[in-house]
Amino acid sequence: MLDGRARRILGGVARVPGVPGGLLALLLLVVGPLVVALTAGTAAADSSGPGAGASTTVCAPGVLGGPPTSGAGVTSIFGADSPPAESIRHLAWLVLGICAAIFVVVEALLFVAVVRFRRRKREAALAGEPEPTQLYGSNPIELAWTVVPLLIVFVLGLVTIRTIREVQLTEPPEGALRVQVIGHQWWWEYRFPDELGNGREVVTANELVVPVGRPVWLELESADVIHSWWVPRLAGKTDCIPGRTNVTWFKARRPGLYLGQCAEYCGTQHANMLLRVTAVEPDAFREWLEQQASPAVVDPAVDEGRRLFAGFACLNCHAIDGVSAGMFGPNLTHLASRETIGSGILPLTRDTLRAWIDDPQKLKIGCNMPSLKLDDRELDLITDYLLTLR
């Protein structure tokens, strides 16, 4: 298959290469990034891994404890803190390793070819330089680089299938907390089953509270277009598709705030459809659930605000237990127990809430809540009323 000269070319000792600066730069440009990638991935994993838990762990929100600490925003896929995300992280390192090895081998071959077989200026000066030996192919070599990649992808295929079986469950795990997730343009609705057995359904928006150490089974739906539920440290993303129910699950390993956001383009405010999952100890979770299942607070001091709410367009979109039954916007029955407004873009304070009611289009351009053109008094009254809804 190979004649003598060809064998010499393939196996010969490299001549002393005058490595051209440009080619070295090329190598640095392609290998450098890989090194950066691997170290960046590690750094991200370190900063959010178990050792760094303190900075990312927060107390339960609202009635359950203090506000979230700042800097809790790690969404690195290597900061996994739940079995599905951990399985994926495990697989990810393996795949990164295999691909990095292939990358290094191929780029090295390319680099050697480029350096060793580059035409030298001195040769070029010689008149009538001969063409190099023409090598038309080699069956054993070509067979080798067909079969070896086939074997590699076969192995990759096997580990992929194993991890799919590990992560993608079709039945809820035993003892799972079932939560229905409904994606809306541009906020999240969570509906809990009647866990407490008191006949009251818990409906909340944008902030999901879950118990630590218990599997959570999500049934994902959409009220309008396609969204995707993604909290990188808990699980990979799953689409919420109208007319269809998808499922996914996770189990938070430790208490804390886990962030994410909608991952499927869903229109104007796709960027601000943020996700917050707070994992708390089981006792605190039960306490939270009881509070969410309780009827809306009725405080006579803010009665005028309540009547304004019920009298304005608010009631068409928002449900408040005993006041209105709108379904288009988030349920506000326990609004003041949440930490954020605008699906996670702003902390919930009196000022932000008042500004939001005044002109949501200023804070979240294009969102579906109109500017209501209320006067200052009405704004104050409604804000004060909503802040009593704990």
Place this chain on the structure above:
Amino acid sequence: MSTLSTGHGASTPAGGGSVPDTRRPGAARDSGRVDLMARLHEWTVTVDHKRLGILYVASGLFFFVIAGIQATLMRLQLVVPVNDFLTPDTFNRLFTMHGTTMVFLVGMPVLLGIANFLVPLMIGARDMAFPRLNAFGFWLFLFGGLLLYYSYIGSAGLYGAGSTPDAGWFMYAPLTTRSFSRGNATDYWILGIMVSGFGSMTTAVNLVATIFSMRCPGMTLMRMPLLVWMMIVVAVLILAVMPVLTAAQVMLLFDRSLGAHFFNPQQEGSALLWQHLFWFFGHPEVYILILPAFGFISEIIPVFSRKVIFGYPLMVAATVAICFISLGVWAHHMFVAGLSPFLNALFAASTFLISVPTGIKIFNWIGTMWGGRIRFDVPMLFATGFLALFVFGGLTGIMLAVVPFDWQLSDTYFVVGHFHYVLIGGTLFGIFGAIFYWFPKAFGCKLDERLGKWTFWIFLIGFTLTFFPMHISGMLGMPRRIYTYQPDRGWELWNLISTIGVPLQIAGVSILVWNIIRTLRRGEPCGDDPWDAWTLEWATTSPPPEWNFHEVPVCTSRRPLWDRKHPEDPDEHYE
């Protein structure tokens, strides 16, 4: 070099008919206006495959500049978190138009244009099989593109960006149904791309007919240059998948205008149906965009390494394999859509499988360089850059085929980084290499080598700065298609670096454009075969006459010009 500006200059047939001879001394000043009009007319009515090819490439480059401006605006918006440089709707329109433009109005026309120019020359034919259909295809494409851009002057005018599409180049239903996409934006997208797609389909039909029926004596299928092989596979793929896109577009149009509900889940339609149809087109489309670039590389590397391509039959087999397998991988774009574990595994397997023939090609190219005497002229620089970057893009593609990993990475900036490495590092570097390599064939003079090297290095550095950090921000959880992001996620640095790369890319492209203009105006003639190449297009004059060859060439092997230059050791013995 006034002869260059018509592209055909000295070779225009003597009895060229009604077109005035504008090259007569003194004629230009008096009849400058007539001259321009005549030339414009000449180019408008042309059915010459070479001129149509040049028109395709020129219009593609025009749209490329527009898409580049759109990309620049997006990067400026994302340079810092919570930036209010652009409104969300403006940003959404920009990424929709950027993607649509790059795929349909830059990638396809430039590649089909180069195919138009080269295929008849490479197979020793006088023209394409259907020259007038060829012209029709080009004008359809251009009209479709202009129709799409006409949307900017819709209801709200330029300032409000009119009726510009804003639902992404993938146009997922139900976001594109009447309820969620009011106005005419989506209709502009459907009609513009549909018309432009008809143009691509006519070109594909023409390529198939030309390649199968008009090869010169002696050019068997297994002697065709690899580029021609790639182009036939591309043409077959276009014919297999573009009609599916067109059908889906018609269905969406029915939904929007006639009250059908193919994609409306509220009336028993299926939101996933659009994804299946779209990606059945959309994934092979990726290969439609990359295979011609594989072809360019397969022509450039042997010539500049002074070696015959290593393993020609395996390269052909790999190309055909890619054609078939690419029709069976589309659902890997839908791993997060909740398919069953079985389907997920199946499509992961088919995607893994397609990486094998692609890998074979890369090894064969390196095998071709091995033992050669490599000249690093600009086309070869781009070919080497292609190899270096495409390996990276291909490997991140394999990572995305690992379904569970994809559950995390899909729809993040990792994917954006991945396909820019494939489509810019691959397709665009291939196109740039091809422009430098075949420019002398089209216009009779070489582009400036020094400027070309500046283009290469500046663009490469800018490209790496822009697209490499996207892999990291993606792994740090940054989704795609977001017009803004919160400051506490650790994405600031990577976005900043990405944006810093942009001016470098702009500089690289500007130098290229300047290089082309300068060479067209004052290039030095470089002879018919400046690279000492081996395929038939170099056997005629540069630029070629309207009828391509003074006498029909005869093909004796895969490298007919090698045989002529080396009568002592002709190629045919080795086939």
